[in-house]
Amino acid sequence: MTSSFFPPQRTLMGPGPSDVSPRVLGALARPTIGHLDPLFVQLMDEIKELLQYAFQTENPLTLPVSAPGSAGMEACFVNLLSPGDKVIVCQNGVFGGRMQENVERCGATAVMVQDDWGQAVSVDRVAQAFADHPDAAVLAFVHAETSTGVRSDARALCALAREHNALSIVDAVTSLGGIELKVDEWGADAVYSGTQKCLSCVPGISPVTFSPAAVDRIQNREHKVQSWFLDMQLVMGYWGGSSKRAYHHTAPVNDLYALHESLLMLREEGLTAAFARHRHNHRALVAGLEAMGLSMAVAEPHRLPQLNAVNIPEGVDDAGVRGALLRDFNLEIGAGLGALAGKTWRIGLMGFSSSEQNVLACLTALEAVLSAQGADISRGAAQAAAGAVFSGR
Numbered sequence: 214m215t216s217s218f219f220p221p222q223r224t225l226m227g228p229g230p231s232d233v234s235p236r237v238l239g240a241l242a243r244p245t246i247g248h249l250d251p252l253f254v255q256l257m258d259e260i261k262e263l264l265q266y267a268f269q270t271e272n273p274l275t276l277p278v279s280a281p282g283s284a285g286m287e288a289c290f291v292n293l294l295s296p297g298d299k300v301i302v303c304q305n306g307v308f309g310g311r312m313q314e315n316v317e318r319c320g321a322t323a324v325m326v327q328d329d330w331g332q333a334v335s336v337d338r339v340a341q342a343f344a345d346h347p348d349a350a351v352l353a354f355v356h357a358e359t360s361t362g363v364r365s366d367a368r369a370l371c372a373l374a375r376e377h378n379a380l381s382i383v384d385a386v387t388s389l390g391g392i393e394l395k396v397d398e399w400g401a402d403a404v405y406s407g408t409q410k411c412l413s414c415v416p417g418i419s420p421v422t423f424s425p426a427a428v429d430r431i432q433n434r435e436h437k438v439q440s441w442f443l444d445m446q447l448v449m450g451y452w453g454g455s456s457k458r459a460y461h462h463t464a465p466v467n468d469l470y471a472l473h474e475s476l477l478m479l480r481e482e483g484l485t486a487a488f489a490r491h492r493h494n495h496r497a498l499v500a501g502l503e504a505m506g507l508s509m510a511v512a513e514p515h516r517l518p519q520l521n522a523v524n525i526p527e528g529v530d531d532a533g534v535r536g537a538l539l540r541d542f543n544l545e546i547g548a549g550l551g552a553l554a555g556k557t558w559r560i561g562l563m564g565f566s567s568s569e570q571n572v573l574a575c576l577t578a579l580e581a582v583l584s585a586q587g588a589d590i591s592r593g594a595a596q597a598a599a600g601a602v603f604s605g606r
């Protein structure tokens with residue numbers, strides 16, 4: 214007999230979704246009201262304002278797309294690109310490859326700038342691509358590459374796009390709320406994110422923001438946007454500036470309560486404090502992992518504090534370790550993706566999951582599971598090393 218589903222209480226320390234704050238789960242369970250109810254329209258306005266804070270922007274076209282991060286990605290590409298456009302796409306992991314797919318499906322041409330997985334996007338190589346392709350209309354790159362745990366220099370890349378009269382499309386799915394992201398100051402034109410990473414919210418929504426230059430491009434398109442659902446001109450009829458809102462689609466009302474609550478939590482904590490918390494917990498985790506004898510896969514200057522790629526020690530059974538962590542400790546960590554499958558683990562410290570308690574629990578569990586596998590690690594050192602970071606010693 215099929216019955217109600219009661220998931221276990223896991224600790225989510227993979228590449229996302231991350232743990233959802235109980236405050237956010239509480240908001241999700243509040244009574245559903247109509248998506249055109251005047252009170253809901255007020256909530257929508259607050260969400261837009263809170264998103265502007267999170268993105269550090271005054272862009273009026275800032276809203277949550279009613280679908281996961283991949284839809285935010287697609288929204289940026291289909292609205293800004295037209296058939297025949299040339300786009301410089303940076304790839305240093307899985308998600309740059311998805312950008313290429315989006316460009317090609319829009320009938321545009323992708324000029325690929327490839328960097329090794331685990332390396333940041335090379336600003337010099339992008340500058341060379343602009344020199345070789347001065348007609349490029351758009352530069353697209355991933356700020357925080359979740360597949361490898363690497364941060365690229367979004368400020369420098371956006372500046373380069375501006376210098377060459379190109380618009381920038383920035384994937385901030387894993388960066389929003391976890392590391393600095395200054396949309397207006399950096400001059401980013403179309404930025405998309407997700408709710409399931411550093412916002413401590415449920416998966417399934419994609420915050421996006423478009424600069425005035427991007428809006429200008431959208432309003433002066435010759436071709437209709439190929440996607441009806443993601444056409445920003447139509448979506449604006451529902452999310453637009455005036456208080457008169459027209460039906461476009463039925464908004465995920467309760468998910469938006471959740472998003473509102475999570476953004477409120479971010480504003481209460483403050484971006485600076487949230488970034489410092491992510492950095493601090495990351496430093497403690499790395500200290501613990503290294504004391505155990507493990508090594509990080511990414512060079513220090515390019516590491517994401519919210520996504521820690523760890524080299525899997527020689528002879529260790531990757532799936533066996535992840536399975537034991539889940540089964541015996543209710544702890545989820547991520548496998549390597551693509552070229553890094555079987556080579557790295559990805560330990561997330563995102564949003565509500567980024568806590569001192571989770572760092573210590575993860576180190577304890579990993580040490581126990583690796584020891585049981587007979588891995589050559591130092592036992593008992595990790596807690597002390599992480600503890601030293603926490604106590605500032």
Ligand SMILES: Cc1ncc(COP(=O)(O)O)c(C=O)c1O
Pocket residue numbers: 228229281282283284286308355357358359360384386387407416417
């Ligand atoms: C960098 C990046 N871009 C895009 C996505 C796609 O987001 P979603 O899985 O919510 O569709 C992800 C998801 O992990 C991601 O990490």
